[in-house]
Amino acid sequence: GAAELGPYRHYMQKEIFEQPRAIADTLEGLVGIAPELFDGQPDEEGVSASAHRVFQQIDRVLILACGTSYYSGCTAKYWLEGIAKIPTQVEIASEYRYRESVPDPRTLVVTISQSGETADTLAALRHAQSLGMEHTLTVCNVATSAMVRECKLAYITRAGVEVGVASTKAFTTQLAGLFLLTLALAQAKGLLTEEAEQRHLKAMRHLPVALQSVLALEPQIITWSEDFAKMENALFLGRGLHYPVALEGALKLKEITYIHAEAYAAGELKHGPLALVTSTMPVVTVAPNDQLLEKLKSNMQEVRARGGVLYVLADGDTRIESEEGIHVIRMPEHYGELSPLLHVVPLQLLAYHTACARGTDVDKPRNLAKSVTVE
Ligand code: G6P
Numbered sequence: 001g002a003a004e005l006g007p008y009r010h011y012m013q014k015e016i017f018e019q020p021r022a023i024a025d026t027l028e029g030l031v032g033i034a035p036e037l038f039d040g041q042p043d044e045e046g047v048s049a050s051a052h053r054v055f056q057q058i059d060r061v062l063i064l065a066c067g068t069s070y071y072s073g074c075t076a077k078y079w080l081e082g083i084a085k086i087p088t089q090v091e092i093a094s095e096y097r098y099r100e101s102v103p104d105p106r107t108l109v110v111t112i113s114q115s116g117e118t119a120d121t122l123a124a125l126r127h128a129q130s131l132g133m134e135h136t137l138t139v140c141n142v143a144t145s146a147m148v149r150e151c152k153l154a155y156i157t158r159a160g161v162e163v164g165v166a167s168t169k170a171f172t173t174q175l176a177g178l179f180l181l182t183l184a185l186a187q188a189k190g191l192l193t194e195e196a197e198q199r200h201l202k203a204m205r206h207l208p209v210a211l212q213s214v215l216a217l218e219p220q221i222i223t224w225s226e227d228f229a230k231m232e233n234a235l236f237l238g239r240g241l242h243y244p245v246a247l248e249g250a251l252k253l254k255e256i257t258y259i260h261a262e263a264y265a266a267g268e269l270k271h272g273p274l275a276l277v278t279s280t281m282p283v284v285t286v287a288p289n290d291q292l293l294e295k296l297k298s299n300m301q302e303v304r305a306r307g308g309v310l311y312v313l314a315d316g317d318t319r320i321e322s323e324e325g326i327h328v329i330r331m332p333e334h335y336g337e338l339s340p341l342l343h344v345v346p347l348q349l350l351a352y353h354t355a356c357a358r359g360t361d362v363d364k365p366r367n368l369a370k371s372v373t374v375e
Pocket residue numbers: 066067068069112113114115116117118121165166167368369370371372
């Protein structure tokens with residue numbers, strides 16, 4: 001009801017603004033699971049000790065999820081391979097459950113789910129188990145869910161109840177959990193130096209404050225949303241860690257505004273989507289660093305030559321400036337590996353404010369359900 005919403009118009013907006021708290025709570029909750037990463041003691045059940053043993057035994061990760069949770073998995077792949085050096089495969093649960101795959105018992109099967117009840121993700125987990133993969137871990141927001149019951153290990157996120165069908169705080173808390181999992185795996189493999197561990201943990205503790213200053217960009221995002229509300233198509237581009245962020249930004253926009261949106265890896269622009277660019281196809285570019293910006297400059301000219309308009313979410317330390325046909329919002333800081341948690345927030349706000357401007361049912365978009373418990 002209205003009382004719960006407080007100053008917010010919709011649950012989605014409230015949940016976007018709850019992210020600093022949700023991340024702080026999630027990190028606090030996970031201290032018990034990875035105490036070695038927080039200079040604490042293993043908890044009573046020895047969860048941490050048994051997780052550590054499992055982590056030492058596995059040499060691959062298979063991530064299974066649906067929807068927004070799948071995109072958090074896609075992000076985690078970059079961390080798991082980059083930091084923990086573990087070959088990682090991310091698969092859409094409904095694909096994995098029905099295809100022939102090559103099982104490897106030394107795999108850590110990681111399911112990611114806000115609800116813990118998504119039918120396809122549960123079925124994919126059971127399929128992996130039936131193929132002899134016993135090491136299972138879930139990153140899940142509901143401690144009492146089927147997913148938590150059926151996985152051996154659980155990283156519980158503490159986003160709190162998420163009402164909006166379009167997932168926001170569940171996504172960023174999943175990312176926080178997955179980053180912590182990456183550090184725990186790196187440590188189990190002996191790949192995490194004391195210096196690196198301290199640097200990563202410091203960056204994680206800074207997240208709530210960093211998120212606050214990103215949320216303060218809302219007025220600039222509202223200006224962008226006034227343009228987007230008039231469009232029927234949008235293209236999102238990202239590279240590396242920010243490619244999944246672009247995918248998630250496009251998903252948020254299509255879910256609640258009904259604008260057709262797609263995301264591409266920026267390097268693929270020339271291999272197809274450039275053909276679609278016109279003055280009515282805005283191009284959102286996520287987090288280009290300076291090196292990428294150099295590459296993007298020619299893409300930008302091509303977009304501009306077709307009358308396309310660029311909306312650039314620039315990293316804190318890039319030098320790109322707004323000009324005719326190029327709108328730049330600069331992030332307050334440069335966030336390194338944790339950047340996806342910050343860069344997704346303006347895209348959530350863009351979808352939200354565009355939906356408000358179009359008058360759609362933000363919290364209950366047509367044809368979609370919060371939790372898909374049937375196939
Ligand atoms: C539905 C929801 C999405 C969610 C997806 C996966 O499509 O509308 O927000 O990302 O299910 O749900 P899960 O609970 O497994 O994360």
